[in-house]
């Protein structure tokens with residue numbers, strides 16, 4: 001199996017700051033990590049390779065710093081890595097990101113499976129996986145929690161409201177995964193040594209024959225018009241319970257409140 005895994009390097013989320021001018025996230029000087037759900041994609045890829053053979057290539061669109069994330073993926077057990085880096089890619093929204101990744105996938109053909117995380121912790125839109133599948137014309141399974149190969153197809157089990165759905169996808173296909181899919185392993189010492197030595201390929205827009213009118217801020221229809229911290233106005237009433245008597249009163253009060261709100 002030839003598996004491609006797009007991964008995103010994201011700011012470590014404990015102290016996210018927004019730039020009041022541009023309305024976008026301040027990324028300079030902030031510690032970066034591999035997008036947590038992409039660790040589950042990588043683990044799934046490695047298990048499929050262990051079961052069916054083949055190779056895994058990790059791809060990331062980002063600044064040169066994103067090589068750290070790619071090396072971590074190699075240390076976990078992936079075989080090769082490509083960094084898509086170019087000033088024409090800066091400021092890309094999900095549409096421009098999906099287009100740029102599509103050009104990379106076209107250059108990496110043939111492949112059997114693309115594995116994306118269901119969402120990234122910074123944009124948090126869950127749009128890039130489906131966007132990539134649409135632009136490449138691939139069958140898609142989102143929220144995928146289980147994968148098997150059956151009669152040359154990808155048998156994907158995905159979470160839906162109230163249960164599961166099982167899809168049979170002809171290859172090549174694209175899946176986005178949720179945490180239930182695997183349990184990420186830690187990088188091995190041998191993996192870390194390999195990651196240190198690996199020459200990571202760097203592709204520009206020109207290398208991929210990408211139209212720069214469709215990449216970066218220029219190719220992004222999204223405009224951040226305003227960012228603000230929403231004020232959560234909690235209307236509430238404190239009902240104190242001291243003993244059996246006040247407990248009974250409290251229950252009555254809560255029931256009449258719920259009736260008032262037509263909640264019961």
Ligand SMILES: Cc1cc2nc3c(=O)[nH]c(=O)nc-3n(C[C@H](O)[C@H](O)[C@H](O)COP(=O)(O)OP(=O)(O)OC[C@H]3O[C@@H](n4cnc5c(N)ncnc54)[C@H](O)[C@@H]3O)c2cc1C
Nearest residue numbers: 006061091092093094116117119120123124125126127128
């Ligand atoms: C106006 C504007 C400016 C922005 N400027 C920047 C910026 O300068 N730098 C920046 O990093 N972000 C920037 N962003 C955010 C960026 O658009 C999104 O983070 C990116 O498009 C991915 O969308 P998402 O985070 O919602 O990913 P999701 O759709 O939630 O991600 C799902 C999956 O898609 C794949 N994926 C997502 N992004 C990448 C990637 N870059 N490389 C490889 N695989 C990927 C991964 O498998 C991931 O698990 C900007 C957004 C806007 C609207």
